[in-house]
Amino acid sequence: MPRLRAHLLALLGLHEEDADGFAAQAWHDERHIGGGYPVFSPDQPTRHGPSLRADHGRVHFADADRSTWPGTTEGAVRDGNRVASEILTRLR
Numbered sequence: 406m407p408r409l410r411a412h413l414l415a416l417l418g419l420h421e422e423d424a425d426g427f428a429a430q431a432w433h434d435e436r437h438i439g440g441g442y443p444v445f446s447p448d449q450p451t452r453h454g455p456s457l458r459a460d461h462g463r464v465h466f467a468d469a470d471r472s473t474w475p476g477t478t479e480g481a482v483r484d485g486n487r488v489a490s491e492i493l494t495r496l497r
């Protein structure tokens with residue numbers, strides 16, 4: 406990844422000596438990961454988001470990409486909490 410390294414150093418205004426321990430990973434080459442972040446087309450979140458955030462009877466969906474922190478584990482945890490609260494409210 407020498408080109409990526411050089412590009413990042415230039416972008417961040419750093420020098421070679423600032424980049425000790427630099428590591429880059431091609432996630433799609435990892436056997437147990439096989440890819441990176443999802444990329445949605447512009448209309449997908451607006452078209453499908455509302456129905457994926459809504460409950461469907463006893464079926465609820467929770468995931469990072471419908472959260473207020475999309476694409477992060479923080480978002481996944483927050484959305485799990487959101488859905489758990491909805492279910493608890495419904496059960497009371």
Ligand SMILES: Cc1cc2nc3c(=O)[nH]c(=O)nc-3n(C[C@H](O)[C@H](O)[C@H](O)COP(=O)(O)OP(=O)(O)OC[C@H]3O[C@@H](n4cnc5c(N)ncnc54)[C@H](O)[C@@H]3O)c2cc1C
Nearest residue numbers: 432438440441442467468469470475476477478479480481
């Ligand atoms: C390479 C990579 C690096 C990342 N690095 C970071 C990072 O540094 N920091 C960060 O905050 N976030 C990072 N993320 C993002 C973070 O991992 C995700 O946002 C988060 O894991 C999403 O959680 P989730 O519960 O929404 O979905 P997932 O973690 O994708 O969980 C969905 C689960 O559903 C299962 N599943 C799918 N279909 C079915 C089915 N039909 N039946 C049963 N089970 C099913 C899947 O096997 C999976 O276990 C990274 C993501 C990738 C891919």
